Amino acid sequence: MTLRNALRIPASEVTDEAVYLQRRKFVAALAVAPALGLPGCADAVPPPPEGATVTEAEARAGFKTDEPLTRYEDVTSYNNFYEFGTNKDDPSKAARTLRTSPWSVAVGGECDKPGTLSLDDLLKGLTPEERIYRLRCVEGWSMVIPWLGVPLADVLKRFAPNSRARYVAFTTLADREQMPGLRYRSIDWPYREGLRIDEAMNPLTLLATGLYGKALPQQNGAPLRLVVPWKYGFKSIKSIVAITFTRNPPHCSWNQLQPSEYGFFSNVNPDVDHPRWSQKTERRIAGSGSKLFAERIPTRLFNGYADQVGEMYAGMNLKRWF
Numbered sequence: 001m002t003l004r005n006a007l008r009i010p011a012s013e014v015t016d017e018a019v020y021l022q023r024r025k026f027v028a029a030l031a032v033a034p035a036l037g038l039p040g041c042a043d044a045v046p047p048p049p050e051g052a053t054v055t056e057a058e059a060r061a062g063f064k065t066d067e068p069l070t071r072y073e074d075v076t077s078y079n080n081f082y083e084f085g086t087n088k089d090d091p092s093k094a095a096r097t098l099r100t101s102p103w104s105v106a107v108g109g110e111c112d113k114p115g116t117l118s119l120d121d122l123l124k125g126l127t128p129e130e131r132i133y134r135l136r137c138v139e140g141w142s143m144v145i146p147w148l149g150v151p152l153a154d155v156l157k158r159f160a161p162n163s164r165a166r167y168v169a170f171t172t173l174a175d176r177e178q179m180p181g182l183r184y185r186s187i188d189w190p191y192r193e194g195l196r197i198d199e200a201m202n203p204l205t206l207l208a209t210g211l212y213g214k215a216l217p218q219q220n221g222a223p224l225r226l227v228v229p230w231k232y233g234f235k236s237i238k239s240i241v242a243i244t245f246t247r248n249p250p251h252c253s254w255n256q257l258q259p260s261e262y263g264f265f266s267n268v269n270p271d272v273d274h275p276r277w278s279q280k281t282e283r284r285i286a287g288s289g290s291k292l293f294a295e296r297i298p299t300r301l302f303n304g305y306a307d308q309v310g311e312m313y314a315g316m317n318l319k320r321w322f
Ligand SMILES: Nc1nc2c(c(=O)[nH]1)N[C@H]1C(S)=C(S)[C@@H](COP(=O)(O)O)O[C@H]1N2
Pocket: 017, 075, 078, 079, 080, 081, 082, 083, 135, 136, 137, 138, 172, 191, 219, 220, 221, 232, 233, 234, 235, 236, 237, 238, 239
């Protein structure tokens, strides 16, 4: 039995992104005008306010939560990883073909020390820490996951970003031989995401290498994935092969597909509904047995991380810049 069946929720509630992709085939024929210039489009993103800081104590308070964890089996069998299919149980089956070693990451763009490094060299001298974060998918479900990883900032600093580096772009592997989902042109492969550089440098932003004290399973984005806990899950890009410092807002796969539904920031916000559903509440996949998905809980601004990240958006209209 799939988790979805176990949870007794209809496919329509948990595959909204997939449903969107199907619907898009029809809409694409009508959409002759490019989306450039629409509100939420990434070509004019507000810069960070000056002097925004998060104290060490504030940051630390966000590193752990004592909410019930999502079970390992659920974290690793209820996944979104479209390179391996759009059903929640596709990645756990199909991603076994993903070869995660050897693995290298190309880091470049606006920095003084670009380079292509093996995973070991990229992470050399950094000790993975445990971070227990909430993960809120834009589809309306959430999990609590104990990640292992290193602060993204510690890795980025090694490449000496220059003063023109205002954003950081991330790219997932796109290999048709290993990734059956690439046959479908749902996304303009490779999957890409991006952050403003202050967001990338925030102490909460993690480059994850594991979960539950073990190496990251392929379906969760092995061997290296981003975790940005105050943003909708699709910003947390998996199986990263390139990191690029840019002057301009980078290409973000979901924003590019439909800018009116998926903003560049995509900060979790209960007061900004998705055009096709409310974001006020979420179904928490945590606990055990029949309690799974039982309760809807209120969604919190910045997924409950306002103390850690709120200052980065001071003065910004969160309804316009969703
Ligand atoms: N490359 C890539 N990264 C991705 C996705 C994807 O389809 N491809 N899905 C995103 C979405 S929508 C979510 S909710 C999270 C899910 O992460 P998890 O499966 O580890 O819970 O991964 C994100 N990262």
